[in-house]
Amino acid sequence: MSTQCPFCSVQCKMNVAEEPLPSGRVRYRAEGKMNAASEGRLCVKGQNAHQHAMSRERVLYPLAKKNGAFVRIGWEEAVAAIAERMSAIQRERGRDAVGVYGGGSLTNESAYLLGKFARIALGTKHIDYNGRFCMSAAASAGVKAFGIDRGLTNKLSDIPETDCLLLVGTNIAECQPTLMPYFNKAKENGTFIIVVDPRETGTSAIADLHLKVRPGTDAALANGLLKVLLEERLENRRFLSERTTGFAEVERQVKEMRLEDISNLTGVPEAAIRKAAIAYGRAGTGMVFTARGIEQHRDGHMAVRAYLNLMLAAGKIGRRGCGYGAVTGQGNGQGGREHGQKADQLPGYRLIENPEDREYIAGVWGIDAAELPGKGVSAYEMMELTVSGDIRGLLVMGSNPIVSNPNVGLVEEGLKSLEFLVVADMFLSETAELADIVLPVTSYMENTGTLTNLEGRVLLREAARPAPGEARHDWQWLCDLAARWGRGDKFDFAEAEAIFEELRIASRGGIADYYGITYDRLRREEGVYWPCPSPDHPGTKRLFEAGFAHADGLARLVPVDNLPPGEETDRDYPLLMTNGRLLPHYLTGVQTRRSAALAARAVENVVELHPSTARKYRIEDGTLVRVRSRRGTAIVRSKVTIGIREDTLFIPMHWGGIQNVNLLTNPLLDPFCRMPDFKVSAVAIEPWS
Template identity: 50%
Template sequence: MHTSPAPERTPQRNDAAPGPVTPTHCPYCALQCGMGLTRGPAGVEVVERPAFPVNGGALCGKGRTATAVLSARVRLTGPLVRSPGTGELEPAGWEEALDLVADGLARTRAAYGADACGVFGGGGLTNEKAYALGKFARVVLGTSQIDYNGRFCMSSAAAAGARAFGLDRGLPFPLADVARTDCVILVGSNLAETMPPALRHLTRLKDNGGTLIVVDPRRTRTAEQADLHLAPRPGTDLALALGLLHLVVAEGHTDEAYVRERTTGWEEARAAAMAHWPEYVERITGVPVPRLREAARRFGAAEHAMVLTARGPEQQAKGTDTVAAWINLCLATGRPGRPLSGYGCLTGQGNGQGGREHGQKADQLPGYRKLTDPAARAHVAGVWGVDPEALPGPGRSAYELLDALGGEVRSLLLMGSNPVVSAPHATHVEERIRSLDFLAVADVVLSETALLADVVLPVTQWAEETGTVTNLEGRVLLRRRAVDPPQGVRSDLQVLHGLAARLGHGKGFPAEPEEVFEELRRASSGGLADYAGISYERLAEGDGEGLFWPCPAVAEGAPAHPGTERLFLDRFATDDGRARFVPVTHRAAAEETDAGYPVVLTTGRVLAQYQSGAQTRRVDELNAAAPGPFVELHPRLAARLRVADGDAVAVVSRRGRVVVPARVTPAIRPDTVFMPFHWPGAGRANTLTHPALDPVSRMPEFKVCAVRVERA
């Protein structure tokens, strides 16, 4: 029997200090695990919430310690303004700080035009904040220059899903379905460290007799649970998927009736796959032909099967095509739109799904509407009370926006993101941020990016505010306010309300989250991500399990729409109801290895830290478990370099150099090294990463770049 790794624990209620429990959700990843908050002897405590189906009460270390960041010891409790005399950030009052932000944005707009003002959001913002931020950018500032760090999360999967199915929702089925299927191919995901409570669904799959196939260049804790581990060279996932499709066709595992009745484009996609014969794919990926055949046989012969992708195949300059190849494999075997089968993406950030549905993304309006669609513009403009012609068009994607700072974009309002650590080619991004005329940052903590700001605005966090989030299943959830924020802290909605009023929009930007959500419902009505039938009242009912979108409004007197737990059972969201095969072929990474840079670097996360580490690096327990950066290298590579475990080594790319301790392990390929990206400074992994962008999703190539490793 396989069990989940030890770091997943179920918090126990402290019976010595019973008190009312506020049901809420973890502030970190897209599982949005259910938890409760109560007052105990040590202050605010996390308690179990076993009825919530995603995690059943279990939490990882980040969730268990989430209340530590509520402490005034580690977070911002008052505005900071950069002194023109000392050049240092110094305490200021709220009115002064908001006046300075409004003046900085107004001066930029007057001197250079609306598009000289940029807005950069975050995948951790609630739906209400994401909606209000997108509206603020387009209505108050009139700028097209808005995007968010969720572009660095699952944008490739979103683009591929929309292209194939007409609609992108991370998982088109509940996570619990994973345990009931027969075979799962998990591509580029280390759930045991990034989403530990989700691993229980894979454990149950195996306990039920199902097969788990893990695709990862590292033998991670998750790969150790697999029946079959495929370890391709980073950047070759596309060839691997095409090779599996070739074998599925050759061995007769395609579902011809499904392909004929529910899809289009099969002939072209099949022809592209058949050019990727097994021996050719082995040469590209390094995965032996017998293992390719075994994976194709197990997946093709299963009655029910799924492919789940994560950042591994997605964070590449060909990420959209790579995900398309895995979707093609699912379509050819008749999986999507059938019970206990299909394709899904494991969204990473806490509200990465909802954050892009409602207006933070450069090319989208609320409800997953396209900014270039005249009908969409008319609908949203009607809700906002503005002329559709006044709405700007699509702007730059996240990295392109950061790259334009200090040039065409002169001022930036940034909420809930830390690109100095999280963006690719981070040294360049930091230089661009420093070159801005004006930077305002709203955040919970004084992040590395906030340290560069002209004005820093301290805002409330998850336990101190009410709002909705949408998890990786498309489940809309209500996070309730459980504690009061420190005096001197305001919510992001209050910040936008105050700025809008100062910039001539006294109405239209309420500070109360439920009022914002009611407007969001109207704006999303009729869109692909339709929230019109969802209300705070409905989300608070019962055990607070939430509602799956789309959940449209119904006629008065009719039963409320139950939400759409499983998508595509009857038809896909395309004009003709059919899914689209997309013909794709393997191509090289943007940067291949050579004599000067002979090793591939891939990046990712570790169990005890989260994203840029801005919050988790302030929690003592988490820092004790993961105190700093490192680089994993294979013993053969270490021997060539005469490096022992713990020795300082330099990892050098064409963009920069970092120095970190070596972690020697046979769990990684000899031609590959791995670095987590949670830390700033001399060990910042994103100093090295490549900013090459996927032509469709505009996702940077975080997972593949050429480096050399040297003794330091």
């Protein structure tokens, strides 16, 4: 069976072979398949992804909760009940009393149709998705600085050819392991690698210079790097003059800063800041990659802008061996927001509050532009609206908000207070357990559709096996539901390709232009980079070679303030906690915890802490500890390591229940992109008994 890994943003191609056993059972074995991104490599998650697809725990039939327990029902009953209950809520409380919460692992077709369903079947403004927590800070920063948001501005194959790599808050080794050979090859070629991370990781192990920044101070560190770059006269004045605007204001602000103050704030020695800046500035070519470590902060947008200032000042973009990359986390975090799941966006990266964009999409959908609702709110703010009572019915598709949101105590309160909750998932996730109706959906091995990887390369994943039980594709039941609201003529699709054909038209002329991409091309060429405005266009492999996407062709630099962490420590909460991923698991673990091979590699959650911190709080390695914040308490097992700052704790994000790190996390939102401040929470730690 030829398929594509469902997990991270690399989207590795693979073959899954069936091997009959003497017992009559079948063993499955996955091997990487040659492709341009992973070059045939496959990590441990991809090698075992089939285990969750074939798990006995899968939901195979629609379920309804009756007298506190789930019972099997038919699809007709499920669809009728959803339509009846959601319609009743809207009649009583208005259209916006129903919300839609999507996911960043859905295909482009499902993501597109979900946005269309929310806006013209339900008519609600409340739609957002868990990709809000993935790279919204980098996305908004890219749009402001460049006029366009695409994960990587250059090809992955450029990485080994660059002279200097600056990896900020990204742990490629555990999050996108099949990409590590690009970075290892770069090191072999003499590339100077700088890693910015409060922890020692598999990625920092290959670094020539590791800057152990204090969580929440990334923007200040970037300003320090830029200050040294200017002091050493390593900026590219010609590039700045011809290709950018706003540099004079940035230069004035940075020159007034003191490197000593930046060092004290960030915890990074002045000498190390200077060494990193000079290495990047003197390099003939250079790349900057960011991920959640810098983005998931109350100033994530501006922190990314600060690094874009540095890159633009050096003139290292738009040419071979140069560029910027926001390393997408989810499998389709890129495509998921481009085509309508995000509260403020319409297909093609159009804006829902832009009159011209509304007119165009309304024309594609065959409705009056006045019928389109306005802009809704972000994912976490939707959870707040369930608590306030503004949202009374919710449809969750391909997501697990009760584990993935910050401040999950509030989220659980809100979801339990809903009048009606529908969850579409393969498993009874922590969120699905609270649902009134659960819909069984197909896995990556069973549904056909496109996904957009971290490079901005659109890939086609075709179904490799039939759906089990009564599981249906997301787009199928959405079409059935739309018909219940009298919109069946707008959702008359018999296959995923037909949806993509409409998506092509809806994206035409937009920032994320897929018009020139077809299923036939994807089968022939493996993948096509967007923007691709016509069928004869080769796709845009490297952005900004001649100009940026703003109307004047210029990139924007902007002054960025040096801010402290979004939540400071005190006597009661003396440590900073950050979170992240482990290699064997993915997101909230709904799928990977159903894989025996993956679950065995990380059975329970842990908290990493420095030996000095462990001694101070009388904590022994491998014991259960209680971690408290101003919002809640988690119980996890201790892991003492010298590879972390003494003032910092690290807890992975893949577990629910009492092990859920998001019981602790800070819901403070970035004012530009509404990203929660996942990466900085003031906490206390103590032995648990």
